[in-house]
Each structure stands twice: as C-alpha cells, then as structure tokens.
Amino acid sequence: MNEQQIEHGLREMSTWTGDDTRLWEQALEAERGRMPRPGRTGWVRSPRMAAALLAAAGAGVVLMGVLGDQPERGTPGGAGIVPRELDRAQASHAGRSSDQPPRMRDNLSSYSADSRTQPPLASALVVLADGSEELQQPADARQIAYSASATLRSSDVHHAADTLRTLIRTDQGEYIESAVVRGEGGSATARVVLRVSSERLDEVLAAVRGIGDVVSESVQAEDLTSQLVDVEARLRNERRVEAELLELMEAREELDLEGLVRLRRELGQVRGRIEQMEAQRLAMARRVSLSTVRVDVEGRQSPPRTESGWSRFLRGLGDAWSDGIWTLAGSVQAILAFLVGRVIWWVGGLLILITAWRLWKRQPR
Amino acid sequence: MVERSDEQLLRAFAAGEDAALAELAARHEAGMLGVARGLLGGNDALAREVVQEAWVRVIRGAGRFRADAAARTWLYRIVVTRCADARGREARAHRPRAGENGRDGIPPADRVRLAEALAGLSPEHRETVVLCYARGMTQADAAAVLGIPLGTVKSRLHTAMGRLRTALDEEDGGRS
Numbered sequence: 331m332n333e334q335q336i337e338h339g340l341r342e343m344s345t346w347t348g349d350d351t352r353l354w355e356q357a358l359e360a361e362r363g364r365m366p367r368p369g370r371t372g373w374v375r376s377p378r379m380a381a382a383l384l385a386a387a388g389a390g391v392v393l394m395g396v397l398g399d400q401p402e403r404g405t406p407g408g409a410g411i412v413p414r415e416l417d418r419a420q421a422s423h424a425g426r427s428s429d430q431p432p433r434m435r436d437n438l439s440s441y442s443a444d445s446r447t448q449p450p451l452a453s454a455l456v457v458l459a460d461g462s463e464e465l466q467q468p469a470d471a472r473q474i475a476y477s478a479s480a481t482l483r484s485s486d487v488h489h490a491a492d493t494l495r496t497l498i499r500t501d502q503g504e505y506i507e508s509a510v511v512r513g514e515g516g517s518a519t520a521r522v523v524l525r526v527s528s529e530r531l532d533e534v535l536a537a538v539r540g541i542g543d544v545v546s547e548s549v550q551a552e553d554l555t556s557q558l559v560d561v562e563a564r565l566r567n568e569r570r571v572e573a574e575l576l577e578l579m580e581a582r583e584e585l586d587l588e589g590l591v592r593l594r595r596e597l598g599q600v601r602g603r604i605e606q607m608e609a610q611r612l613a614m615a616r617r618v619s620l621s622t623v624r625v626d627v628e629g630r631q632s633p634p635r636t637e638s639g640w641s642r643f644l645r646g647l648g649d650a651w652s653d654g655i656w657t658l659a660g661s662v663q664a665i666l667a668f669l670v671g672r673v674i675w676w677v678g679g680l681l682i683l684i685t686a687w688r689l690w691k692r693q694p695r
Numbered sequence: 696m697v698e699r700s701d702e703q704l705l706r707a708f709a710a711g712e713d714a715a716l717a718e719l720a721a722r723h724e725a726g727m728l729g730v731a732r733g734l735l736g737g738n739d740a741l742a743r744e745v746v747q748e749a750w751v752r753v754i755r756g757a758g759r760f761r762a763d764a765a766a767r768t769w770l771y772r773i774v775v776t777r778c779a780d781a782r783g784r785e786a787r788a789h790r791p792r793a794g795e796n797g798r799d800g801i802p803p804a805d806r807v808r809l810a811e812a813l814a815g816l817s818p819e820h821r822e823t824v825v826l827c828y829a830r831g832m833t834q835a836d837a838a839a840v841l842g843i844p845l846g847t848v849k850s851r852l853h854t855a856m857g858r859l860r861t862a863l864d865e866e867d868g869g870r871s
Contacts, residue, residue: 331805333860336809336856336863339809340733340813340824340825340828342806343732343733343810343813343825343828344729344732344825344826344828346726346728346729352720353724353747354716354717354724354753357747357748357750357753358716358754361755560751563751567743567747568744600740
C-alpha cells in the first residue's frame, strides 16, 4: 500500500457511513428511568429562594449533626448512643413493641423502614412457564440487594445450626448457601449462610434472634438500580443489532459466501454478548430478590471454676477495676465520637449557611 | 435564526430542552461514531455501544459542563476514553475488522491489513492517528481532545505513520 492508500484507508476507517443511529435518543430514554428531569428545578432561580433553601438545608445539616447518630457497624452490644427513633425502627422490624428494650444494636445506617417497605424485591424475578426466569421491574422501582449478618451465642451450637437450616422455604426459591459446624460442646462454632426471599428478611432475622443470645447484628443494603438500568440499555441495543443482522440473513441471496460467513460470525458474537448481559441481569435480579443472611454461632464456654473467698474477692476487685476503665474509655469514646464524628456536619452546615448568606447579600436591593 | 453554539446547546439541554441534545447529536453523532469505529478496528456494533455510553455520560454530565473546553472536544474526549475501556473489555473477543459496511475505496483485504496494523500501534499513537484522520478534525482538534500540545500530536502522528508503513511493508514483503 502506498502513502495515499494508507491515508485514504485511515479516513475511510474513521468515517461513519452507516444508518442514522440516533443513539443519543436511546441513551436519553435509558437515563429517563433513573434521573430527575433536567430543568425541573427552574423555579429555584431566584437567588433569594436559593438562599432560603440553602439556609434551611444548612440548618437541617447542623441539626442532624446535633441530633443524629451513626451507629458503629456490627459492633458488639456495648455502650453507645442509640436514639429512640432508631430503637423504634428496629422494634418495628423485629415485630416487637417500641417500649421493649432492644436486644442488640442493629446497624441501620443503610437500612431504613421506608426503604424496606418497597415491593420490587421478590417481584423482580419471575419464573416463566417454561422454567426460564425473566426480570420484571417497575420503571421507577429501586433495586436493592440486602445482606445481613449476625453472631449468636448458644449452649447447643449443633442444635442452633440445625434450627437455622429450617428457616428457609424451598418453595419460595430459598436455599442454604453453606453450613459449617466445627468442634463439640461449649467450644463448638458454626457458620450458616442462608439465601432468603427479601420480603421475608425481617421475619427470618426475628427467628434468628430467637435461636440464641445475639452478640452482634448488621444489615447492609446495596442499590443495584443504576447497574440494572445500564445492562438493560446495552441489552436493548444488542437485541436491536441482532434483529438487524437477522434481517440481513433473511436477504442472504444477495450476499456472497464471504459476506455470509462474516454475518454469521457477527451474529454469533452479538448473541454471545446478549447471553452474557442476560446472565449479569439475572444474577443482579437474584441478589435483589434473595437476601443473604450469614449467621455465626459460638458455643458458651463452661462455667468458671470454684474459687476460694480471697481469690474471688481479688478477681472481683480486678473485674471492677477493669469494668471501670472500660466504662471510662467508653464514655471518652462516645464524647469524642460525638464531637469528631460530626465534624463533617458542622463544617457542611457552616459552609451552606455562609453560601446562603452570600447569596442573600448578592441580591440587588 | 442564529445557529446556537455547541456550548449553548449543552446548556439548553441541561435546562430541560431535549431538542438541544438532538441538535448536538445531529452535528456530532456521526463524527463520534467515526472516531469510535476507527479506534475499535472497524467494529461497528461496538462503536454504536460506545457512543451510546458516551451519550449517557453527556446526559449525566451536561449540568456540570463548564465552558473551559469546547463542548465538541469534551464529546470526543468521552468517546476516546470509552473506546479505551471498550477495547480492554472486548479485546478477547474481537479481531480488527475494517470495512463491515462494504463501502467503496481501497480493497477489503487492504482495509483489514490496515486495521490490523493500526491495532498494532500503542493506544496513544492509534488515538492520534484516528483523530487526525477523522472527518472534520484538525490536528489542533486532536490535540485538544487528547489534552496534549499540538507539537506532540505532530510528532506522534509522524511516528505512527512510519510504524504503519513499516508494518504494511513487512507484510507485503512477507507475502511476496
């Protein structure tokens, strides 16, 4: 190839002569399902309105800094600040009265009553008559995958593990992902991982709590909506390409052998990608419809040995000292957590208030 | 009626005017597809996918776009970045395949050889060559899209063309 042919070839390769694709339209359609319509905030154009809103937001942020709480993730039930609202939310999930004391500290940082009452979870995956599965989701539904973990203490670890295994309902597609029991007696341990219908997560967690003494518990949520929307958009695109290729195949009388072979190869690749994306979509839908519950069970050690009165007194003294130190450390930690943990709220609120003040001042009088 | 600039169209879209995005696409979608096609070795289906992804980025980022770069430069920069990602993703499945659309010009066999030679270049050199030969793009445009000085573009283009010629000559020599 000479210089001119190379340049010509490069120009040709970097030029689109295909049909009118209107990909922007498909992208916009895909995005519509997930973002607020641009321009709807047009009414907030007045600087004073913006300032007022910012001031309100800033005040809200500062208030949250003062009143809010961010419980530690999955820490053992110890000293800490648990607001009454959080207790109430926990109580409603556990199906008990808010006046009852909480049995443990739940991690609800990414888990709220509102988010859990949404219906899309189990309804996302539908089993069709031919046994295949299809994702059916309302356009505006959030697709959230929940996973919970708990640590229990039980005098009979084997029995606790057996009871955990009975919590699943196979008719709802639930199953035991793994179950491992090690050791005997008080030193035995077990880990059971269940996949349960997301709609039944509360019910299963309540049952888990009844199996032993809860040492810790946490629930986490992951929003898969955007990933699902992305896969859907790409899938639609690939299906359209597949349909176009099939149309070309139907008119194969007009193609030479080389063209036909190329078309078949391209069709195979497109179908491969479609299958890959469908598998991704189904895997995500399964994560949404089935929550993971991981339960660790520890055995209770045998009761302490008999001691003489003097050594019992000394041990009591040591325990009291140790408890005192831990209580002091816990209090200092709580105070520091309150001051330092909310720095972001203090700073954020202050910045918003300053911005609001500047916007207010900028308004021509 | 005065034609609006790309930047004005982006701002109008961010304010809620879908027609502005349509107008922007009418100006640039074919060019974006051409660049994607060139960077992806002539894979039309993948080029479509990449440009659609690029539009998604544009839609999400339109409200945050600042006029410190031309909107057109921004669009092409997104395409180039998306192509780099897509190449990694699809490298296992695709060989270069220039000329899927069966257009006129150089023979199909030469197009395939050229696509293979282009695929053999480093990503920087390939991006420079494709952008410089894309329709309506100048070397200055390519420099802006890649975020490098014009002199670097010229030097990369010179090196890349030399490597392309060498690769094609070697293949010619091997065949004769």
